[in-house]
Amino acid sequence: MLPHKQLQTSFLRITTKESELNMSSAFTKSTARNIFYGGAVFFFLLFLALTFDTVSTLPKRDNSANMTESVVRGKHIWETRNCIGCHTLLGEGAYFAPELGNVYARRGPEFIKAWIKMQPTGAPGRRQMPNFHLNDKELDDITAFLKYTGEIDTNKWPPNIEG
């Protein structure tokens, strides 16, 4: 036998012993498998139960009472202009431009509409927002959507008016 083959065989023997010691023999693969299946099913059912509770108590918090047709149209505009690609809304989205969940409280409806209309600013080197050519009705709708969003009970988030 070549020397390096011998070395390898003894190496093999050691590692076999070690691997026998690796985990106590009481804890077998099938125990681990049962914990996986049992844990996954149990916690998914718990998650469903919590979800059921959440959805049934949501009307108290989600401001759905004020979800007018204008708000629904506004959400459609929000989505089809991919606003989330730059802004956050209730903290979710991209981090390139200001939070808009509380923009209605921060700036008010007239500022919001005027701001959208005057884009892009064209200021050299500054971040630019495209002009989406929204008509007056669409501007009212997106503003209504932002007002509705601002009135959702978010457990007092964000920490201050700057978002």
Next chain:
Amino acid sequence: MQFKSQAVAKPYFIAAIGLFLGQILFGLIMGLQYVIGDFLFPAIPFNVARMVHTNLLIVWLLFGFMGAAYYLIPEEAERELHSPKLAIAMFWVFLVAGALTIVGYLAVPYATLAQMTGNDLLETMGREFLEQPLPTKVGIVIVALAMLYNLSMTILRGRKTSINLVMIIGLWGLALFFLFSFYNPANLVKDKYFWWWVVHMWVEGVWELILGSMLAFVLIKVTGVDREIIEKWLYVIIAMALISGIIGTGHHYFWIGAPAYWQWWGSVFSALEPVPFFMMTVFAFNMVNRRRRIHPNKAAVLWALGTGVMAFLGAGVWGFLHTLAPVNFFTHGTQITAAHGHMAFYGAYAMVVMTMISYAMPMLRGRPANSERSQVVEMWAFWLMTVSMVFITLFLTAAGILQVWLQRVSSTPMPFMAAQDQVALFYWMREVAGVFFLIGLLLYIASFFIKGKLPAHTSDTLATGKQRAVAEA
């Protein structure tokens, strides 16, 4: 490679790497737009670049997962793939659908794209990561179902190992939870609540099964450690992943209008989410330390170890950093989130796909491992990309801490854009780190084209392997 049909994995891996390159190029564009706001405006506004960046990430990882599944499931099942033709057909469907989607993002305004592609029939677009037009979403479902049929048939008629069962459960979960992307109620709170059933249930749920299965497969191959031991580890890791991760979804429900009790559920369970990732690190190192063979593919071993470490740092540590509700109140939706997102996606998912590619690609090209020269370049690429990603994460974290302080904690809070100006230095440094990442990626791609003398034997001893590496360097 033991079965001819495993070869279908090859185009999947090649497409994954190509799209990865696209993702990084658009990442660099966005990084520059953070500091030179009007760069490429109006040709490529930030939101378009971001959509391309994140969607390419998702698509290339999916290509990687599918390639991995087509490679490892036949080998585990010890039989040929049910239908290699279907797998290749689905490859082209997915590639063409993906390419058309990206072209659509870049060529026409998003509102026009929405109109052209039937968004009015079923409004699903314009939500983060789920921006794809309806036909693309339907295409993803078709490709996923065809793949699941193909792979499930292969497993049903073949050997059922823990690795291929976990893989197929993960892939079924991936497809099922994606169906929530078609649910978009007008009620914003409900929309956001169930949006996470795709996003969180993917990355902190079923994808971890896919990740675990891929890692376990490669570790068995490169270490020769007894399958029983590796599969036991696999089950323990994914058990912890789901036990912590399912209720851990609650850490996304703190401030979006869901009941306040989610602050408790979400904080407690997501505080446990680092556990499976830590176990993954211990697992990878343990198995490599106890290895019974010295595999000539040292690069694949490096990727496997790297995945363990970086997944723990990115997903585990950087996730824990801002997951407790009282902390998240201040950090939610800041650069801290971005920092975590970058290292977690790279460390867990990008790296496990590269682990799989590193192991399988030489086999698919008819050799147990690449030449030493090729492997040295690949390992340089590993270190360049990984260290760059650590720096990207650190710079974004620094930017995030400053942003939180200036905008949310200070007694005279700054407006968003004023705070952004203050942290610009860190954005510049992030961009520099991003350029190094790109260099690493280019080296990685180059390593596939480097020839040289192939390693002689699968069971080389450690000593000669080391000596040869030293001699080569």
